Amino acid sequence: EQVDQTYIMIKPDGVQRGLVGEIISRFEKKGFKLTGLKLFQCPKELAEEHYKDLQSKPFFPKLIEYITSGPVVCMAWEGIGVVASARKLIGATNPLEADPGTIRGDLAVQTGRNVVHGSDSPENGIREIGLWFEDGEVCEWTPVQEPWLKE
């Protein structure tokens, strides 16, 4: 199976609401490998680059304001099928449409305050990790639990 990388980010509302531990736990407990982690105040230019595909949307200025409104938690996660699986753990973009049991379904109510980001493809996972992390900030390591997660 193909090992992928995804960029997961706890947005400023998740940090302010004290949900950092709760959100990290969900990916940890699932069995994915954390390879990068930092608290970071995002500059406007980086937020704009990250969301450049949404540039023409009417909500773009508010989205940039939101993402830069306080520190975010930047994470890189690795695993088989991690991109699609993380999107399932996160739930639908609109938290009112997100299934119970998902992060947005359990912890949020508005699209504009949906607490977490997850890459939408393996290519974007690599692109976004490259955007948000400097060289040397992503670690290669082998968790002791690995033989108990994969046969």
Ligand code: DAT
């Ligand atoms: P996702 O974060 O589920 O990948 P997306 O990539 O389509 O969703 O949009 C990125 C973010 O932009 C999303 O998390 C919240 C914001 N957003 C998307 N659609 C929106 C809308 N119709 N109104 C306000 N904000 C929106």
Ligand code: MG
């Ligand atoms: Mg997206």
